[in-house]
Amino acid sequence: MNAYGLMAVFETPADAMHAAERVRDAGYSKWDVHTPFPVHGLDAAMGISNSKVGWFTFIGGATGYTTGMIMIWWMNAFDYKIVIGGKPMFSPFYAFPVSYELTILFASFGSLIGMALLNRLPRLHHPLLRNRRFCQGASHDKFILVIETADPKFNADETRKLLASAGSKHIEMVED
Amino acid sequence: MSAAVEHPVPSSVKIAPPPAELEREPLVLNNRSIGWLSDHIAGICEGPAPKWWLPALMISSTALVMMLGCIGYLISTGVGVWGLNQPVEWAWDITNFVFWIGIGHAGTLISAILFLLRQKWRTSVNRAAEAMTLFAVACAGIFPVIHVGRIWYAVWWLPPIPNNYDIWVNFRSPLLWDVFAVSTYGTVSLLFWYTGLIPDLATMRDRATGKVKKFLYGFFALGWTGSNRHWSNYEKAYLLLAGLSTPLVLSVHSIVSFDFAVSQVPGWHTTIFPPYFVAGAVFSGFGMVLSLLIPLRTLCKLEDIITVRHVSLMCKVILATGSIVGYAYGMEFFIAWYGGNPYELAAFKNRAFGPYWWAYWSMISCNVICPHLFWFKKLRENMLFVFIVSIFVNIGMWFERFVIIVISLHRDYLPSSWGYFRPTWVDVCTFIGSFGLFVTLFLLFMRYLPMIAISEVKGVTPQADPHHPQGGAKQGGHH
Numbered sequence: 001m002n003a004y005g006l007m008a009v010f011e012t013p014a015d016a017m018h019a020a021e022r023v024r025d026a027g028y029s030k031w032d033v034h035t036p037f038p039v040h041g042l043d044a045a046m047g048i049s050n051s052k053v054g055w056f057t058f059i060g061g062a063t064g065y066t067t068g069m070i071m072i073w074w075m076n077a078f079d080y081k082i083v084i085g086g087k088p089m090f091s092p093f094y095a096f097p098v099s100y101e102l103t104i105l106f107a108s109f110g111s112l113i114g115m116a117l118l119n120r121l122p123r124l125h126h127p128l129l130r131n132r133r134f135c136q137g138a139s140h141d142k143f144i145l146v147i148e149t150a151d152p153k154f155n156a157d158e159t160r161k162l163l164a165s166a167g168s169k170h171i172e173m174v175e176d
Numbered sequence: 177m178s179a180a181v182e183h184p185v186p187s188s189v190k191i192a193p194p195p196a197e198l199e200r201e202p203l204v205l206n207n208r209s210i211g212w213l214s215d216h217i218a219g220i221c222e223g224p225a226p227k228w229w230l231p232a233l234m235i236s237s238t239a240l241v242m243m244l245g246c247i248g249y250l251i252s253t254g255v256g257v258w259g260l261n262q263p264v265e266w267a268w269d270i271t272n273f274v275f276w277i278g279i280g281h282a283g284t285l286i287s288a289i290l291f292l293l294r295q296k297w298r299t300s301v302n303r304a305a306e307a308m309t310l311f312a313v314a315c316a317g318i319f320p321v322i323h324v325g326r327i328w329y330a331v332w333w334l335p336p337i338p339n340n341y342d343i344w345v346n347f348r349s350p351l352l353w354d355v356f357a358v359s360t361y362g363t364v365s366l367l368f369w370y371t372g373l374i375p376d377l378a379t380m381r382d383r384a385t386g387k388v389k390k391f392l393y394g395f396f397a398l399g400w401t402g403s404n405r406h407w408s409n410y411e412k413a414y415l416l417l418a419g420l421s422t423p424l425v426l427s428v429h430s431i432v433s434f435d436f437a438v439s440q441v442p443g444w445h446t447t448i449f450p451p452y453f454v455a456g457a458v459f460s461g462f463g464m465v466l467s468l469l470i471p472l473r474t475l476c477k478l479e480d481i482i483t484v485r486h487v488s489l490m491c492k493v494i495l496a497t498g499s500i501v502g503y504a505y506g507m508e509f510f511i512a513w514y515g516g517n518p519y520e521l522a523a524f525k526n527r528a529f530g531p532y533w534w535a536y537w538s539m540i541s542c543n544v545i546c547p548h549l550f551w552f553k554k555l556r557e558n559m560l561f562v563f564i565v566s567i568f569v570n571i572g573m574w575f576e577r578f579v580i581i582v583i584s585l586h587r588d589y590l591p592s593s594w595g596y597f598r599p600t601w602v603d604v605c606t607f608i609g610s611f612g613l614f615v616t617l618f619l620l621f622m623r624y625l626p627m628i629a630i631s632e633v634k635g636v637t638p639q640a641d642p643h644h645p646q647g648g649a650k651q652g653g654h655h
Contacts, residue, residue: 012648
């Protein structure tokens with residue numbers, strides 16, 4: 001049998017969080033907790049560092065602002081100069097509203113694309129989504145901890161014992 | 177974070193809920209479980225359509241078809257089918273545009289600003305309000321496009337594309353700023369709404385029974401598994417989108433107000449316009465949110481999720497923004513007198529006592545008097561009363577835009593070019609039809625997508641808090 005990982009179902013967020021602390025302290029690296037909503041404190045319990053999405057947002061915003069300023073200068077002050085009311089051909093003030101909107105537009109795309117890239121989404125297939133119990137729980141009212149068989153510390157018996165001692169009532173192997 | 181060291185809490189420390197008198201009124205009533213929330217909210221889309229749904233959709237789509245007919249007539253004949261004249265070149269078209277775009281603002285305020293302010297009650301209403309934003313922006317977008325007459329040329333006026341003389345659009349014009357503001361607003365609102373939907377689409381996918389439904393929900397859920405490593409990036413992206421939407425929503429109606437304020441017309445050329453327009457937009461938007469959600473909470477049995485407290489809080493926002501709007505009306509008059517510009521003063525006297533006095537006083541009674549009824553708790557908690565007032569808020573805010581646009585235009589500097597605007601049946605039917613589009617989109621949304629953010633509402637229940645006894649926290653145990 002080709003197994004993806006060992007899945008342990010927990011009934012409450014506190015149980016899942018305590019289990020996560022133990023799995024973290026046991027030194028596992030390829031594991032995750034699947035929850036129907038973000039559980040606060042779980043990031044620390046899993047030892048996850050701060051998300052890097054902000055960098056994508058920043059790069060998006062900087063690109064948007066620069067694009068706006070350069071586009072407006074190029075169109076109205078370089079490629080085809082139009083004199084309107086004797087005003088200067090280019091001024092950052094009249095170019096600001098559009099550049100401001102483009103900053104926000106590009107930064108928003110940056111955030112969403114950054115989130116998708118960091119999460120390796122979209123994906124059309126995941127071994128866990130073929131498991132009936134997982135689908136009925138992780139997006140509904142259960143908290144499911146999964147340790148992948150690919151983890152260097154994974155050992156079918158030891159890992160199962162660890163999850164059972166953490167208080168899971170249901171542990172099963174998920175096929176790949 | 178390297179929180180590898182355990183900090184055991186001595187067993188003498190008891191983890192107990194705060195005393196009853198300190199507990200806030202819960203956001204979800206009757207202590208509903210997490211599972212109940214997904215069953216109940218997803219159930220609205222899953223079961224057979226309620227009896228009122230199809231008749232409602234038939235009425236709204238008839239209105240939509242009427243609007244499409246009117247637009248076809250307008251495009252094939254010309255803008256003369258509307259009541260526009262010289263000097264009133266903008267009337268119902270731009271009034272409707274500003275009305276609809278303003279309505280959208282409440283959705284963004286709820287989803288972004290209240291999120292940054294950590295107002296947890298927003299979770300029950302933000303999804304429907306964001307959907308309302310999108311549909312209102314869709315309705316708004318129609319009017320500036322069709323009001324230009326030969327709309328097949330619009331492609332050269334809106335996006336920056338050079339015309340046949342290679343001349344680019346003029347970026348000094350606030351009308352072009354508006355194009356960028358509104359299209360950015362529509363796009364970012366869609367992104368924000370979709371980001372919020374991803375976890376709920378996964379819930380819908382996991383519950384779906386039909387193959388087509390499972391595929392479609394699954395496709396748009398992007399393969400979401402609820403992984404906490406994903407949630408970590410997701411929450412950061414959501415926070416950043418909220419942070420970006422906040423300055424965006426404030427800029428959109430400010431820029432809409434520049435369409436007027438940057439011109440020289442008495443009654444338009446004032447610096448109070450940006451904040452006054454933004455407050456009015458939020459005011460009207462909350463009116464529309466309440467007009468939609470009060471019937472829906474009864475029809476879809478959502479009283480435990482959208483509670484009386486939620487409605488009461490939204491009434492308080494209406495009271496606050498309505499007071500700002502009332503203040504702005506007063507300040508406009510004061511500055512018209514104090515500023516010493518005779519044309520400005522004449523324009524304001526004409527607003528209140530000129531031929532359009534009825535529009536002005538309709539606006540005042542709906543926008544200045546109505547919201548102040550919400551000082552009374554009894555009235556805020558009476559659903560029928562709130563519903564009626566919310567309708568009046570909508571009417572009043574439509575009149576506000578009519579007052580600003582038509583009354584200012586119909587008499588400017590030259591008495592020889594004064595005029596009077598009367599709408600035609602095409603004006604009226606196009607506007608009514610835009611409600612058809614709005615309601616049709618909303619009915620389809622509430623039938624096929626979760627109308628309430630399932631994962632977010634779950635997150636604000638005590639069962640979701642690992643430090644609350646209901647979330648499984650045990651005496652003496654701590655992470």
